[in-house]
Amino acid sequence: MPISVVVSDFIDAMVPDPFLNQNSAINAARKRVPAPYLKYQVTALVCQATGGPCQYIGRTMKNSHAHLNITEAEWDRMVVIFKEVLAKHKVPGSEQQELLEIVGSTNGDIVMSGAAQ
Numbered sequence: 737m738p739i740s741v742v743v744s745d746f747i748d749a750m751v752p753d754p755f756l757n758q759n760s761a762i763n764a765a766r767k768r769v770p771a772p773y774l775k776y777q778v779t780a781l782v783c784q785a786t787g788g789p790c791q792y793i794g795r796t797m798k799n800s801h802a803h804l805n806i807t808e809a810e811w812d813r814m815v816v817i818f819k820e821v822l823a824k825h826k827v828p829g830s831e832q833q834e835l836l837e838i839v840g841s842t843n844g845d846i847v848m849s850g851a852a853q
């Protein structure tokens with residue numbers, strides 16, 4: 737299963753999600769940023785993180801998410817959506833684990849810190 741297919745479904749599930757869009761900053765950004773752009777960037781990031789050969793040339797996770805004020809609850813919702821997409825595509829357990837670890841490693845840069853409030 738190509739990474740791009742899983743990422744594409746993941747973005748398609750994230751963008752219209754009612755819980756995430758209760759956050760007005762997320763809702764505004766998804767209307768402004770084209771989904772195909774996000775699919776391209778996230779695919780390159782995951783491809784690079786899993787060994788290449790792609791190169792991610794987008795912004796850092798901190799720079800691209802700071803203005804979204806993402807909470808721990810919104811993060812948890814994202815993880816639920818991600819797991820649903822992995823299960824739907826029957827991604828093997830060991831690869832699911834690897835992908836969840838890659839995503840998990842970005843939590844500190846993506847979820848807003850108390851100090852930033």
Ligand code: HEM
Nearest residue numbers: 762765766769777778781794795800806810811814839842
């Ligand atoms: C609750 C969790 C998340 C939400 C709601 C979210 C939402 C968004 C939004 C709205 C943007 C566009 C921001 C803008 O340009 O104004 C964005 C960009 C991006 N996100 Fe996320 N994101 C989440 C988690 C993640 C995770 C876990 C990853 C990767 C492991 C990721 C990777 C990216 C990348 C690569 C970009 C593009 C950066 C660039 O434009 O250079 N995001 N995200």
